[in-house]
Amino acid sequence: MNKPVIVQSEAERRAKNIRRAYAILPVISLSLLTALWFYASSSKGSNFPSPLDIWNRYLLFLEKPIRGLSLLGHIWASLKRVFIALGVAWLIGISFGILIGWNKKANALFGPIFTAIRSVPPLAWVPLVTMWFGTGEFPQILIVFIGAIMPVVVNTQVGISNVYQIYLNVGKIFNASPKQVLFEIAIPSALDAIFAGLRTSTSAGWMVVLAAEMLGGKSGVGFLITRGMDSGDYALCLLSMICIGLVGAFLAIATITLERIICPWTVKKSS
Amino acid sequence: MDSQKIKLELENISQSYIVDNKVTDAVIDISFSVKDSEFLVILGPGRCGKTVLLNMIAGLEKPVSGRILLNGEEIKGSDRRIGMVFQKLALMPWKTVMGNVEFGLKIQGKDKKTRQEISQKFINLVGLQGFEKSYPHQLSGGMKQRVGIARAYASSPEILLMDEPFGQLDAQTRYAMQNEILRIWETEKRTIIFVTNNIEEALYLADRIILLSKFPAHVKEIYEINLPRPRDTMDPEFLKLRKIISENTDLAL
Numbered sequence: 035m036n037k038p039v040i041v042q043s044e045a046e047r048r049a050k051n052i053r054r055a056y057a058i059l060p061v062i063s064l065s066l067l068t069a070l071w072f073y074a075s076s077s078k079g080s081n082f083p084s085p086l087d088i089w090n091r092y093l094l095f096l097e098k099p100i101r102g103l104s105l106l107g108h109i110w111a112s113l114k115r116v117f118i119a120l121g122v123a124w125l126i127g128i129s130f131g132i133l134i135g136w137n138k139k140a141n142a143l144f145g146p147i148f149t150a151i152r153s154v155p156p157l158a159w160v161p162l163v164t165m166w167f168g169t170g171e172f173p174q175i176l177i178v179f180i181g182a183i184m185p186v187v188v189n190t191q192v193g194i195s196n197v198y199q200i201y202l203n204v205g206k207i208f209n210a211s212p213k214q215v216l217f218e219i220a221i222p223s224a225l226d227a228i229f230a231g232l233r234t235s236t237s238a239g240w241m242v243v244l245a246a247e248m249l250g251g252k253s254g255v256g257f258l259i260t261r262g263m264d265s266g267d268y269a270l271c272l273l274s275m276i277c278i279g280l281v282g283a284f285l286a287i288a289t290i291t292l293e294r295i296i297c298p299w300t301v302k303k304s305s
Numbered sequence: 306m307d308s309q310k311i312k313l314e315l316e317n318i319s320q321s322y323i324v325d326n327k328v329t330d331a332v333i334d335i336s337f338s339v340k341d342s343e344f345l346v347i348l349g350p351g352r353c354g355k356t357v358l359l360n361m362i363a364g365l366e367k368p369v370s371g372r373i374l375l376n377g378e379e380i381k382g383s384d385r386r387i388g389m390v391f392q393k394l395a396l397m398p399w400k401t402v403m404g405n406v407e408f409g410l411k412i413q414g415k416d417k418k419t420r421q422e423i424s425q426k427f428i429n430l431v432g433l434q435g436f437e438k439s440y441p442h443q444l445s446g447g448m449k450q451r452v453g454i455a456r457a458y459a460s461s462p463e464i465l466l467m468d469e470p471f472g473q474l475d476a477q478t479r480y481a482m483q484n485e486i487l488r489i490w491e492t493e494k495r496t497i498i499f500v501t502n503n504i505e506e507a508l509y510l511a512d513r514i515i516l517l518s519k520f521p522a523h524v525k526e527i528y529e530i531n532l533p534r535p536r537d538t539m540d541p542e543f544l545k546l547r548k549i550i551s552e553n554t555d556l557a558l
């Protein structure tokens with residue numbers, strides 16, 4: 035009677051070791067990076083701020099807000115732009131992607147123009163947008179929108195136009211109307227592709243907002259970096275970059291979690 | 306029900322395709338009729354055009370010539386009275402078992418309560434109670450095919466087409482499912498047209514077997530199978546029939 039218990043605990047022990055290894059590995063790389071960071075910043079005449087400098091810069095930030103905003107306030111200013119732009123980009127991008135993915139005529143009509151516009155990097159729009167709309171809140175959101183909508187449209191279109199024939203046959207057998215086929219079959223089957231687009235658009239939006247802010251913003255993390263550069267404040271630049279990385283990682287995890295909740299079947303595909 | 310009533314008739318059905326700028330025949334002049342509540346098996350070697358024939362009955366393809374009559378009236382395109390169990394399952398991975406089974410009823414615009422009541426009945430019939438909320442990827446091959454059968458039954462078609470439904474199952478599961486399909490057919494009498502390339506499976510299930518030739522398909526022979534059910538695959542009568550059909554079957558390319 036004892037044996038199975040021992041076998042099981044052996045298996046459990048192994049699983050635990052593997053889990054532990056996977057938990058330790060990121061800690062190892064992070065410690066190595068920090069050690070490297072200390073080393074790089076400790077050499078004489080180095081312009082590289084040490085972790086301690088960053089911490090002190092953070093404390094200073096708490097005392098002296100920049101342009102009336104705390105660090106969190108600046109992060110939130112950037113995030114707000116991204117969220118507004120993403121909301122609009124997802125709504126329009128998914129609708130437009132479904133249109134050109136489902137309707138061949140619409141694709142022939144709009145596809146070529148879209149492909150051309152898509153090839154223009156979002157930052158190339160900055161001068162024109164600035165000349166048209168100045169440097170306020172709207173032009174920055176517009177730039178983010180341009181950067182965020184492209185991957186949504188492309189992925190949605192591909193997902194919708196690649197729906198398996200066999201699922202369409204099922205719809206036909208049950209005499210589904212074209213509208214039912216679209217909403218019951220094509221769109222759900224494209225959801226994982228659409229979500230891939232949403233993930234890409236989120237990270238693209240986060241990158242573009244920083245660039246847009248660096249070019250003429252008055253708040254936001256991108257603005258902080260420009261401010262740091264202008265005033266020779268290395269620690270502020272690096273502190274902002276760390277925040278960008280952390281928020282970016284958080285956004286990536288959030289979109290993956292959202293996908294798991296909305297489409298639980300994409301965890302493992304059935305044949 | 307009058308078992309001698311003709312349910313479905315195929316009249317001189319032919320199908321051809323254009324392959325490399327040449328007309329290639331897939332199905333040549335097939336005519337047969339299916340009786341009400343009959344278990345009809347269409348048997349033919351691999352890639353002979355069986356699926357093409359079934360797709361035409363289902364309305365997924367239009368024959369180049371010939372007519373298909375359901376209850377004496379010609380049908381064109383897909384018809385709600387004809388359901389289908391697909392070879393490759395074709396369960397929708399984004400729907401649960403319940404979602405898949407009630408799909409046809411949803412398309413018909415039935416309200417949620419009616420849908421779930423009817424679907425539950427067929428989920429129970431195929432023995433999947435307790436798995437209503439599971440997704441297809443959580444099920445075994447045999448269970449998935451049960452979902453496919455329940456889905457086809459739930460929209461209460463008069464005729465069920467089954468395109469090599471057990472072709473991808475392992476041997477043990479396949480035998481079990483053959484018994485299941487007979488049990489379900491005896492509980493819920495419908496006309497079944499079952500396509501297979503397996504002679505033993507055809508003999509085990511069929512009231513009648515329509516033997517097709519190799520590609521392009523035409524009807525080679527029609528066998529009435531009058532063995533009592535449940536059939537024994539080791540029964541001398543069974544083996545004799547098996548030998549006769551086997552010798553008459555073309556080899557697949």
